[in-house]
Amino acid sequence: MIIDIASGGVASLFLGNGDGTFQAPLSFAVGDAGPPPILVPPWAAAAADFNQDNAPDLVVTNSPDNNISVLLNSTGADFSISASAATPATVSRGQSATSTVTLSHQNTFDNPVALTCSVQPTQSAPTCSIDPNSVTFDANGNATATLTMSTDAATASLAPSSLRDDAHPLQFLWLPMAGLALIGTSLDRRRSNAKKVTGVVLGALLLGGLIFQAACGESGPRSQTYTVTITGTSQSTQHSTTLKLVVQ
Numbered sequence: 001m002i003i004d005i006a007s008g009g010v011a012s013l014f015l016g017n018g019d020g021t022f023q024a025p026l027s028f029a030v031g032d033a034g035p036p037p038i039l040v041p042p043w044a045a046a047a048a049d050f051n052q053d054n055a056p057d058l059v060v061t062n063s064p065d066n067n068i069s070v071l072l073n074s075t076g077a078d079f080s081i082s083a084s085a086a087t088p089a090t091v092s093r094g095q096s097a098t099s100t101v102t103l104s105h106q107n108t109f110d111n112p113v114a115l116t117c118s119v120q121p122t123q124s125a126p127t128c129s130i131d132p133n134s135v136t137f138d139a140n141g142n143a144t145a146t147l148t149m150s151t152d153a154a155t156a157s158l159a160p161s162s163l164r165d166d167a168h169p170l171q172f173l174w175l176p177m178a179g180l181a182l183i184g185t186s187l188d189r190r191r192s193n194a195k196k197v198t199g200v201v202l203g204a205l206l207l208g209g210l211i212f213q214a215a216c217g218e219s220g221p222r223s224q225t226y227t228v229t230i231t232g233t234s235q236s237t238q239h240s241t242t243l244k245l246v247v248q
Contacts (some may be wrong), residue, residue, distance in 0.1 A: 011045055016040055021143040030069035031062025031122035055107040074172050077109035079137075081232045081239045083147060093154035098146055099243055101230055102132065102207050105141040115145055117139070120157050120227050126151045126247060147230060192237045 012025040045060040051072060058071040086097040103113060113135050117128040135143035198202045224247050231240040 001219075005035075011058065011069075013058070022193075028058075028071055030071070031067070041181075045057050055109075066157045073107060077111075078106040078237060079113060079232065079234070079239065080106065080107045081106050081113075081230065081241050083228075083230050083243045086245045088147065089244070091149075091151060092248055093151050096148060096150045097126075097245055098148050099228075100146045100149050103135060103137070103143040103145075103232060105137045109234075109237075110137060111237075113143070113232045113234045115232055117147060117228060117229065117230050118214055119149070120229070121224075124224065124247075125226055126228075126245065130230065147228070149226075149228060149245055182245060 010027050011030045012027045013023040045058055047056045047058055049055065050057045050059070050070060055073040055077040057073050060069045060071070061067075075104060081101065081103050083102070084100045086099050088097055091097050101115065105196060115130045115133050115135065117130055119125040119128055128149050130145050131149050132145055133143055137143050142183045175225050226247060227242055228245055229240055229242050231238060
């Protein structure tokens with residue numbers, strides 16, 4: 001930021017772009033310019049935080065009436081927050097992903113910012129953490145933190161095969177048919193008792209395998225997209241940003 005005092009009772013403010021160049025001037029009328037065609041410029045100007053909102057204000061001394069003009073910064077101090085895409089963007093159960101959270105101050109905002117995160121939907125959701133969970137801005141007005149999203153290892157549960165995305169109920173129909181055939185064979189009076197027992201046991205094993213195959217499946221959907229929200233809070237100022245993570 002640079003202040004340029006122009007003629008005609010006008011204070012012109014040139015905002016810096018950070019690369020040695022400046023934006024178009026913002027002009028503000030100050031003091032008494034005097035009757036036309038007399039134009040009396042202000043004598044001097046300075047920047048300071050007069051209302052304690054962490055934003056620089058302007059004070060200008062006026063001539064010839066020897067008073068001052070105070071120009072309060074109506075924008076106020078603020079900060080912005082953003083997060084890079086998750087790396088990797090798709091993970092399997094038991095894996096983790098990270099993202100870089102970037103904050104930048106506006107109008108010399110210099111208060112610490114507390115960072116929190118949350119994940120939606122909450123069912124089987126990854127856990128998230130931010131390190132550090134409170135940041136302050138460096139001399140260039142920037143701050144960063146690392147977001148980590150961790151998933152639990154895949155688990156198995158007993159559930160009907162119709163609930164599984166990749167279930168094929170007909171592919172195991174041969175199991176009960178084979179089991180019943182063996183049982184029927186074992187009941188043939190021409191068979192010995194030992195063969196009958198063997199047939200019954202085999203049939204029972206095959207039927208048990210069918211039931212277990214139909215009931216045992218991986219819990220939860222095959223893939224789920226989660227929305228991770230990162231929130232920065234500093235006193236009454238709060239901003240949030242989001243990113244997506246796919247878990248399969």
